[in-house]
Amino acid sequence: MQKSVIVENLSKNYFKKEAVKEISFTINENEILGLLGPNGCGKTTTIAMMLGLLKPSNGRVVIHGLDIEKNRISLLHKMNFISPYIELPKKLSVKENLIVYGKLYGVKFISERIKYLSEKLRLEGFINKKTGELSSGQKNRVSLAKALINEPSILFLDEPTASLDPETGDFVRSFIEKISKEKKMSILLASHNMDEVKRLCKNVLMMNNGVIIDKGTPDELIKKHGKRNLEEVFLKLNRNNHEHK
Amino acid sequence: MSINRIIGLFLRHFFLIKSSLPRILDLIYWPTIQIILWGFISKFFTAYSDYYNNTVGVILTCAILYDFLFRSSISFNMLFLEEIWSRNFTNLFIAPMRISEIITALVVTALIRTLIGLVPAILITSPLFGISILDLGIPLFFLFLSLYIFGITLGLFVSSGLLRYGPAFENIAWSSLFLLAPLGCIYYPIEILPDFFQNVARGLPLVYIFEEARSILVNQVVNYSNIKNAFMLNAIYLFVGVSLFYYSFSQARKKGSLINIGE
Numbered sequence A: 001m002q003k004s005v006i007v008e009n010l011s012k013n014y015f016k017k018e019a020v021k022e023i024s025f026t027i028n029e030n031e032i033l034g035l036l037g038p039n040g041c042g043k044t045t046t047i048a049m050m051l052g053l054l055k056p057s058n059g060r061v062v063i064h065g066l067d068i069e070k071n072r073i074s075l076l077h078k079m080n081f082i083s084p085y086i087e088l089p090k091k092l093s094v095k096e097n098l099i100v101y102g103k104l105y106g107v108k109f110i111s112e113r114i115k116y117l118s119e120k121l122r123l124e125g126f127i128n129k130k131t132g133e134l135s136s137g138q139k140n141r142v143s144l145a146k147a148l149i150n151e152p153s154i155l156f157l158d159e160p161t162a163s164l165d166p167e168t169g170d171f172v173r174s175f176i177e178k179i180s181k182e183k184k185m186s187i188l189l190a191s192h193n194m195d196e197v198k199r200l201c202k203n204v205l206m207m208n209n210g211v212i213i214d215k216g217t218p219d220e221l222i223k224k225h226g227k228r229n230l231e232e233v234f235l236k237l238n239r240n241n242h243e244h245k
Numbered sequence B: 001m002s003i004n005r006i007i008g009l010f011l012r013h014f015f016l017i018k019s020s021l022p023r024i025l026d027l028i029y030w031p032t033i034q035i036i037l038w039g040f041i042s043k044f045f046t047a048y049s050d051y052y053n054n055t056v057g058v059i060l061t062c063a064i065l066y067d068f069l070f071r072s073s074i075s076f077n078m079l080f081l082e083e084i085w086s087r088n089f090t091n092l093f094i095a096p097m098r099i100s101e102i103i104t105a106l107v108v109t110a111l112i113r114t115l116i117g118l119v120p121a122i123l124i125t126s127p128l129f130g131i132s133i134l135d136l137g138i139p140l141f142f143l144f145l146s147l148y149i150f151g152i153t154l155g156l157f158v159s160s161g162l163l164r165y166g167p168a169f170e171n172i173a174w175s176s177l178f179l180l181a182p183l184g185c186i187y188y189p190i191e192i193l194p195d196f197f198q199n200v201a202r203g204l205p206l207v208y209i210f211e212e213a214r215s216i217l218v219n220q221v222v223n224y225s226n227i228k229n230a231f232m233l234n235a236i237y238l239f240v241g242v243s244l245f246y247y248s249f250s251q252a253r254k255k256g257s258l259i260n261i262g263e
Helices: A043-050 A072-076 A094-103 A111-120 A138-146 A166-183 A194-201 A219-223 A230-244 B003-018 B021-048 B057-083 B087-093 B097-129 B139-180 B193-203 B205-219 B223-257
Strands: A005-016 A018-027 A030-034 A058-063 A079-082 A154-158 A186-190 A201-207 A210-218
Touching: A005 A079, A005 A138, A005 A186, A018 A111, A018 A186, A018 A210, A030 A043, A030 A166, A030 A194, A043 A058, A043 A154, A043 A186, A072 A138, A079 B087, A079 B193, A094 A138, A094 B003, A111 A138, A138 A154, A138 A166, A154 A201, A166 A186, A166 A194, A186 A194, A186 A201, A194 A230, A201 A230, A210 A219, A210 B223, A219 A230, B003 B021, B003 B057, B003 B097, B021 B057, B021 B097, B057 B087, B057 B097, B057 B205, B087 B205, B139 B205, B139 B223, B205 B223
Parallel strands: A030 A186, A030 A201, A079 A154, A154 A186
Antiparallel strands: A005 A018, A005 A058, A201 A210
């Protein structure tokens, strides 16, 4: 199995606080890897270092055999990111936003790409509407379209279905599932939705206080900890961690 | 450097402006009011001041030049602030854009924003006050260019602060030019300033630019050494501004401000 992403001994210190402590993992081609952990455990910091937004204090991120620190611009062409904490300009229409990001990512046939994504993500009904006027479900699909505009081989999804109604959430999950298989993408999925993680992810990393406290397939973790589901595993690991602190 | 990416970032702001009439009016409104106000003040001084006697338009021309500088710098800062306000900052910095491409795109977009505001204001000076800034002749181009470079340089200084410190730096963005205005000797000769401030002011290109404008309009003498001094100082400040921007980006990557700047 081809390793698309290799994270080696990655650490980040802010002054004296260690946000991420020597974590290592890999993401294979055509794999969705889940990243679970409570708020503030270091998930966003880890993703930011993988995207080259944040300089690691130690360790390295290797993507398609290249160090992100030395090849940031060329690797960013092959990556993209979606998070509920960042938005697209609200005053621009959906189509304008996709044109802008198509240009920024050097997409050759922007109109065709936008048409394709509009069909796949059901954007046609509001493609000319201002992004700020959309519902959260529509905005979420637009963000996903922006994240796929450059046909990334590596995708970072930070809570991609947060605040979505069950129908839209299911549509987004099915879409991610389908497109990752079709395009052989490597996806890192940070989520608090355990059912979503169990459904989409082959492997899961459990993170707390900046370290990976456990990893495995969802079924392995459930079995190993003697619990009924991933949520109970999550709670057990985090409570144990609190007690050890 | 990719022209496509530069066009992409330009389009982001072009789409924003073209779809919003209030934004276009806002761009035009302030320079126009400024020019009309200074037009009347100029008329008054022309009639009652010995220094400005028979030199119609010196103050108004300097007001237009200063407004050009002000708009250039503010336009550059605004482009950065728009990204922060719309929480689009992270999206921009995970796109494969080089810093040089970001700076180039902002320089071009800031020029267009500035011209949208200033051209109508300049056009009304002739019918309203019988003054044309074109009276400055060929040196006008050099004065504008020099002011534009300095405006962009100030924009780079402020944007570096925004990049490093986030929205907390926003007030500095608005006040930066007001700080320099008294030392720029826009409406008066440098000799008016106390000795200490004269020495400080000589380190700014503004003094030479406005001295030159007055020299042409009051004495009808073109003094290219003023223009040369302004460009030399501009080159130094621009180099420092660009270097600071790169340094701030590197610091922002270390401190994590690129992640949470829009949150």
